[in-house]
Amino acid sequence: MIRKLFTVLALSILLYALPVRATVVIPADLGELSRDALAIARGRVAALDAQWTEDHGTIETMVTLEVESYLKGSLGSTLRFRVPGGELGRFRSIVVGAPEFAVNQRIVVFLGARGPSVPHVLGLNQGVFHVSRAADNSGWLVTSPVMMPATAGNVRVVRGDPARRPLALDQFEQTVRSLAGATK
């Protein structure tokens, strides 16, 4: 009984520790994101600054990215883009489905913009790819290969498919550059 109680307690604490995200999205594949993006940048998150939106209706966060490379377009060596939500004073606004970042994270981000406004991330979480070191330290990897476009006919997505593995960063970038230049 005591052991069970501890198990319950441990799982309770764990569940509390898992902020999850959510929304209903129209899924985009990598080709759509690559074509639609105004700019695609790889870089390191340098700063996060929460602020009130221009209409003072809610909170948003400005993300500063130190750009290592552009896969499409160019917005300078340091760029800023906005994401919904953030924390100001005693208030925390969470827009479920909006990407959250941490300083020093390495990402590839697909950005859009309307007119002269500050860029935003395309498709919320769909427009952010995390870059992480391979477990064997052999290089950098990007996850979410399921977003690669199907090649011939519709393809059922099967969990555990041995063919689906994280992509090497250079392979991912080569694919994105190719897709970004393609016409639909």
Added chain:
Amino acid sequence: MRRAFTALVIASLVLGHSSSAHAYLKFGVPIGGQQVTVKWAQTPVRYFVSDTGVPGVSAVDFQNAVGRAFATWQAVPTASITYQLAGVTSALPGSDDGSSVLGFRSRPDLDRVLASTSFLIDSTTGALIESDIFFNSAFQWSTAAAGETGRYDLESIALHEIGHFSGLGHSALGETEMISTGGRRVLSAEAVMFPIAFAPGSIAARTLKADDIAGISDLYPDGDFQTTDGSLSGTVTKDGQPLFGAHVVAFDPASGSMVASFTLNAQGQFSIGGLSPGPHVVRVEPLDDADIDSFFDSSHTVDIDFKVAFFDQVVAVPKGGDSGQIALKVVHK
């Protein structure tokens, strides 16, 4: 004094989750070094609807469709949450004004987003102040009883978002396919809380599934939820090491229903509640087909490098109790 406070916090965690198991992911925020679940402290939860319609959906149509979706969640017999329409407002969803508002809004920066839920939280206490749901007016919507070709069913999407509004995260119980001409579509979903929408015209997501019912009952338990339903728990290891983020599915062959959860700690433990008593088939699979950020905070490393596996025996779930620990083992892809 500090020790007494710590004890109180632990007690409240245990009492707040007296069920022996959990289905579903829930929203949580860190407050003062503790993690607090995002849920409503009082019911009925009062909400406003905006007074603006869109082509094909009047403000009254919107109010009625949203009302049906709230009623569907409220009708779950093993959950205690209730909702109340507070009125019609000209305020827009997504404004931090202290009122929970549902309505249409034009958000060109949220392309590809049909609808989304937001929360405003007091970061000193963790109290949920308001939750808004916006429906993107850039899309074509319908409230027709049988759905309409080319238009998204508002009631279905509202049902999903109200699940979030109530504190539920996403479920991974769904199957999709990549379309040769671009994009991805849902083939089947065993949870309204699956994050990818059915195609326009579909009304398949107007009905809660076993996984949804288990989730809302776990957050707001009522009636005999904890005495009539059972749970299943255990661990998942890969090459002898505990696995984090493995998706574990319990399938009831008698009813055909599925309820799922994840391994959620460094010990690779999982626990699935809200199960009907009786035999269950247990499967473990990697979340390698999904946007992991849609399920877990990006600070968590989810292992997706393993093959699907089944527990080698049918597991008996007892009424009002737990199956006892089962050990699932997986191998690298």
